[in-house]
Amino acid sequence: MSRPDDGDGNGWPDLAGRLLVDDKGRCHVLPIRVYFEDTDFSGLVYHGSYVRWCERGRSDFLRLIGSDHRALLEGAAGREPAAFVVRRMTLEFLRPARIDDVLEVRTRVKETTAATLTLDQRISHGGRDIFTAEVMVVLVSQSGKPLRLSSALRDALHARPS
Amino acid sequence: MSRPDDGDGNGWPDLAGRLLVDDKGRCHVLPIRVYFEDTDFSGLVYHGSYVRWCERGRSDFLRLIGSDHRALLEGAAGREPAAFVVRRMTLEFLRPARIDDVLEVRTRVKETTAATLTLDQRISHGGRDIFTAEVMVVLVSQSGKPLRLSSALRDALHARPS
Amino acid sequence: MSRPDDGDGNGWPDLAGRLLVDDKGRCHVLPIRVYFEDTDFSGLVYHGSYVRWCERGRSDFLRLIGSDHRALLEGAAGREPAAFVVRRMTLEFLRPARIDDVLEVRTRVKETTAATLTLDQRISHGGRDIFTAEVMVVLVSQSGKPLRLSSALRDALHARPS
Amino acid sequence: MSRPDDGDGNGWPDLAGRLLVDDKGRCHVLPIRVYFEDTDFSGLVYHGSYVRWCERGRSDFLRLIGSDHRALLEGAAGREPAAFVVRRMTLEFLRPARIDDVLEVRTRVKETTAATLTLDQRISHGGRDIFTAEVMVVLVSQSGKPLRLSSALRDALHARPS
Numbered sequence: 001m002s003r004p005d006d007g008d009g010n011g012w013p014d015l016a017g018r019l020l021v022d023d024k025g026r027c028h029v030l031p032i033r034v035y036f037e038d039t040d041f042s043g044l045v046y047h048g049s050y051v052r053w054c055e056r057g058r059s060d061f062l063r064l065i066g067s068d069h070r071a072l073l074e075g076a077a078g079r080e081p082a083a084f085v086v087r088r089m090t091l092e093f094l095r096p097a098r099i100d101d102v103l104e105v106r107t108r109v110k111e112t113t114a115a116t117l118t119l120d121q122r123i124s125h126g127g128r129d130i131f132t133a134e135v136m137v138v139l140v141s142q143s144g145k146p147l148r149l150s151s152a153l154r155d156a157l158h159a160r161p162s
Numbered sequence: 163m164s165r166p167d168d169g170d171g172n173g174w175p176d177l178a179g180r181l182l183v184d185d186k187g188r189c190h191v192l193p194i195r196v197y198f199e200d201t202d203f204s205g206l207v208y209h210g211s212y213v214r215w216c217e218r219g220r221s222d223f224l225r226l227i228g229s230d231h232r233a234l235l236e237g238a239a240g241r242e243p244a245a246f247v248v249r250r251m252t253l254e255f256l257r258p259a260r261i262d263d264v265l266e267v268r269t270r271v272k273e274t275t276a277a278t279l280t281l282d283q284r285i286s287h288g289g290r291d292i293f294t295a296e297v298m299v300v301l302v303s304q305s306g307k308p309l310r311l312s313s314a315l316r317d318a319l320h321a322r323p324s
Numbered sequence: 325m326s327r328p329d330d331g332d333g334n335g336w337p338d339l340a341g342r343l344l345v346d347d348k349g350r351c352h353v354l355p356i357r358v359y360f361e362d363t364d365f366s367g368l369v370y371h372g373s374y375v376r377w378c379e380r381g382r383s384d385f386l387r388l389i390g391s392d393h394r395a396l397l398e399g400a401a402g403r404e405p406a407a408f409v410v411r412r413m414t415l416e417f418l419r420p421a422r423i424d425d426v427l428e429v430r431t432r433v434k435e436t437t438a439a440t441l442t443l444d445q446r447i448s449h450g451g452r453d454i455f456t457a458e459v460m461v462v463l464v465s466q467s468g469k470p471l472r473l474s475s476a477l478r479d480a481l482h483a484r485p486s
Numbered sequence: 487m488s489r490p491d492d493g494d495g496n497g498w499p500d501l502a503g504r505l506l507v508d509d510k511g512r513c514h515v516l517p518i519r520v521y522f523e524d525t526d527f528s529g530l531v532y533h534g535s536y537v538r539w540c541e542r543g544r545s546d547f548l549r550l551i552g553s554d555h556r557a558l559l560e561g562a563a564g565r566e567p568a569a570f571v572v573r574r575m576t577l578e579f580l581r582p583a584r585i586d587d588v589l590e591v592r593t594r595v596k597e598t599t600a601a602t603l604t605l606d607q608r609i610s611h612g613g614r615d616i617f618t619a620e621v622m623v624v625l626v627s628q629s630g631k632p633l634r635l636s637s638a639l640r641d642a643l644h645a646r647p648s
Contacts, residue, residue, distance in 0.1 A: 007288030009264030012176055012193040031174040035221055036231075037214045037372060039365035041423045041555075046360060047572040048541070051534045052199045059197055069198075069261045069527075085582075086533040091575040096630075099231045099365045102171030144582075199534060201527035203393075203585045208522060209410040210379070213372045231365075247420075248371040253413040258468075261527045306420075333588035336500055336517040355498040359545055360555075361538045376523045383521055393522075393585045423555045426495030 016060040017105075026160050027108040028061035032123070034101045044096040050131045051091070054121045057105035058084070058135070061119075065156040072139075080141040087116070088136040095130040097123075103130070109157050110134065115146050117157065178222040179267075188322050189270040190223035194285070196263045206258040212293050213253070216283045219267035220246070220297070223281075227318040234301075242303040249278070250298040257292040259285075265292070271319050272296065277308050279319065340384040341429075350484050351432040352385035356447070358425045368420040374455045375415070378445045381429035382408070382459070385443075389480040396463075404465040411440070412460040419454040421447075427454070433481050434458065439470050441481065502546040503591075512646050513594040514547035518609070520587045530582040536617045537577070540607045543591035544570070544621070547605075551642040558625075566627040573602070574622040581616040583609075589616070595643050596620065601632050603643065 009015045017030030032053050040046040059069065062084075072082050097103060104124050111118040116138050123131040139147045149157075171177045179192030194215050202208040221231065224246070234244050259265060266286050273280040278300050285293040301309045311319075333339045341354030356377050364370040383393065386408070396406050421427060428448050435442040440462050447455040463471045473481075495501045503516030518539050526532040545555065548570070558568050583589060590610050597604040602624050609617040625633045635643075 007264060009193060009195065012264070014174055014176060015193050015195055015264065031171060031177050033171065033177060033218075033222075035214075035218050036364045036366075036370060037217060040360045041363035041365070041367050042360075042569050042571075043365050043367070047575075048361060048534055048537045051537050052197075055199060055534070056195075056197050060195075063262070083528050085528075086579050088579070089533075089575070089577040091577070093572055093574070096571075100225070102174070102177065198526045198528075198532060202522045203525035203527070203529050204407050204409075204522075205527050205529070209413075210372055210375045210523060213375050217372070245366050247366075248417050250417070251371075251413070251415040253415070255410050255412070258409075333517060333519065336588070338498055338500060339517050339519055339588065355495060355501050357495065357501055357542075357546075359538075359542050361541060376521075379523060380519075380521050384519075387586070424549070426498070426501065 016063050017057070019061075019064050021160065022106070025108060027106045028057065028064060030057045030060050030105045030107075032056070032103045032105060034097055034099050034103065036099070039099050044098060045101075047093060050093070050123060050133070051089070053103070053105050053123060054089075054107075054133050054135060057107040057121055058119060058137070061107045065159070067153055067156065080143070080145075080147070082139050082141050082147050084117070084137045085140045086135060087138050088134075090134045092132045093130075094132070095125070095128070097125055097130055101125055112149060112154055112157060114148050115139065117149065178225050179219070181223075181226050183322065184268070187270060189268045190219065190226060192219045192222050192267045192269075194218070194265045194267055196259055196261050196265065198261070201261050206260060207263075209255060212255070212285060212295070213251070215265070215267050215285060216269075216295050216297060219269040219283055220281060220299070223269045227321070229315055229318065242305070242307075242309070244301050244303050244309050246279070246299045247302045248297060249300050250296075252296045254294045255292075256294070257287070257290070259287055259292055263287055274311060274316055274319060276310050277301065279311065340387050341381070343385075343388050345484065346430070349432060351430045352381065352388060354381045354384050354429045354431075356380070356427045356429055358421055358423050358427065360423070363423050368422060369425075371417060374417070374447060374457070375413070377427070377429050377447060378431075378457050378459060381431040381445055382443060382461070385431045389483070391477055391480065404467070404469075404471070406463050406465050406471050408441070408461045409464045410459060411462050412458075414458045416456045417454075418456070419449070419452070421449055421454055425449055436473060436478055436481060438472050439463065441473065502549050503543070505547075505550050507646065508592070511594060513592045514543065514550060516543045516546050516591045516593075518542070518589045518591055520583055520585050520589065522585070525585050530584060531587075533579060536579070536609060536619070537575070539589070539591050539609060540575075540593075540619050540621060543593040543607055544605060544623070547593045551645070553639055553642065566629070566631075566633070568625050568627050568633050570603070570623045571626045572621060573624050574620075576620045578618045579616075580618070581611070581614070583611055583616055587611055598635060598640055598643060600634050601625065603635065 019028050038045050038049040107121045110120045118136045121133040122129050141147050181190050200207050200211040269283045272282045280298045283295040284291050343352050362369050362373040431445045434444045442460045445457040446453050465471050505514050524531050524535040593607045596606045604622045607619040608615050
């Protein structure tokens with residue numbers, strides 16, 4: 001039997017991870033498989049791979065609360081096209097990961113201001129953190145101007161999953 | 163509720179895709195989300211991303227038939243550690259893909275010889291092929307010597323999913 | 325002493341490689357250092373890295389004959405903005421490469437038609453080919469329409485270095 | 487005329503950048519060209535690319551003071567094989583960069599302890615910083631044990647270029 005492929009991922013339920021509540025509160029969790037492309041000659045995961053994985057976690061978190069890149073880029077009614085841009089990252093590499101491992105990226109909102117969103121992201125293996133990141137992003141219009149986060153977006157960022 | 167994370171992906175059923183039978187026969191299908199990292203300044207997917215996605219498809223196909231990288235690298239009883247290495251690729255880029263798209267990588271065995279495995283891989287969006295690849299890989303020992311594919315591996319490559 | 329940095333690379337003479345004539349005729353050569361990011365857990369260069377390196381070779385070849393990406397994207401007088409897009413690649417992986425190696429990418433024109441450009445690219449280490457590629461690219465307008473190569477571009481592609 | 491290719495980069499004088507002294511003291515500078523692979527659909531450089539570029543700067547800085555990856559991995563007399571591993575990074579993204587830009591990565595030693603090396607890295611375009619990083623690395627043996635930096639390496643890290 002062939003599965004339906006609607007180009008929107010509806011046949012793959014967990015593809016964008018899940019919104020859930022864990023012991024630190026509400027968060028988004030995304031599973032990551034370690035592939036060849038993520039490792040380096042040391043035999044371990046390349047440090048830059050964690051940065052890519054955090055971006056996937058942020059994108060899917062925003063997607064599940066209703067705000068994907070294309071929607072932002074095309075602009076909502078009365079608003080300029082926009083994209084989130086990383087302003088600052090603090091990264092701690094705690095333990096190594098290896099080919100074939102399955103990791104989880106957990107993303108939660110740490111703080112929002114009028115124009116910035118700060119996220120706490122951690123990557124775990126077997127329930128144990130191997131990497132943590134604090135990431136500040138800003139919403140920027142296509143002409144490069146920082147934009148205020150809409151109240152709808154701020155509400156969605158802080159809502160609990162139903 | 164927090165999900166279990168056993169470091170092996172068991173809490174995420176489709177993480178390695180699925181073995182299935184479609185109208186061209188038996189294949190492995192892996193969903194792919196297009197993220198920031200996969201695109202370039204043209205606004206479309208970077209051509210090198212398709213090469214990384216095909217490798218994910220091959221790895222998960224081998225994983226689901228029982229042969230992951232770590233098992234190969236650690237060697238089976240009486241066999242040297244080994245890894246699959248790409249020898250030849252023919253790639254056709256048919257249509258573009260974009261940020262947030264969900265694509266599917268379909269991988270099927272085209273041919274095996276004593277020492278080579280040739281795969282037919284295609285990537286589709288909404289049921290329509292956007293990319294095709296023919297990929298020949300060989301199994302190589304850590305000392306660089308080509309190895310024969312074991313009969314167990316060849317059987318698994320040609321078996322139909324149950 | 326601090327070097328001048330004009331943002332255009334003028335202080336770094338070989339940054340875009342060189343146009344030269346070797347025993348197979350006219351070509352562009354670009355040196356590549358193998359870094360962490362280019363390797364994988366096998367200890368060797370990741371196969372997808374060669375695809376990225378070929379793209380660097382093509383970009384710098386076009387740059388040195390006067391046609392960089394930004395010029396194409398901004399469009400010339402009376403022409404739409406455009407970009408080169410890869411249509412087809414045939415890749416052969418002959419020998420492995422390793423961290424810290426210095427490789428050379430040689431790019432030469434194999435064939436041009438009204439709308440396509442086919443390049444022969446090979447990567448060598450210590451004078452010995454380790455990888456070859458045949459790459460067909462097409463010039464596409466921002467609206468997705470294939471464009472004819474201008475006669476100025478075709479002349480430049482076929483000119484011998486002075 | 488064809489250039490010599492000895493597999494070691496000797497025909498390409500600036501390939502590993504330069505050690506020099508600027509107004510903030512001694513540093514290593516490496517030029518970087520922005521290619522397709524470094525950009526994303528926003529039209530700008532992907533934020534993860536800066537992390538890769540910093541690693542290139544660190545590798546070439548260590549190379550020019552006499553300590554490349556392969557030497558570390560193969561171990562010196564009486565020492566285990568080892569590799570530098572990133573422990574912590576603090577990254578600030580100040581201004582965007584674009585396709586075809588030429589950037590410079592400047593790397594200088596901020597601090598060394600018995601087992602850690604902290605580097606100040608900044609990336610500029612046209613003489614203006616667009617990105618800064620503070621990066622702490624540790625030397626780790628293949629068995630995963632942190633190693634003391636040798637006095638020869640510490641001397642080399644702090645020496646002024648001749």
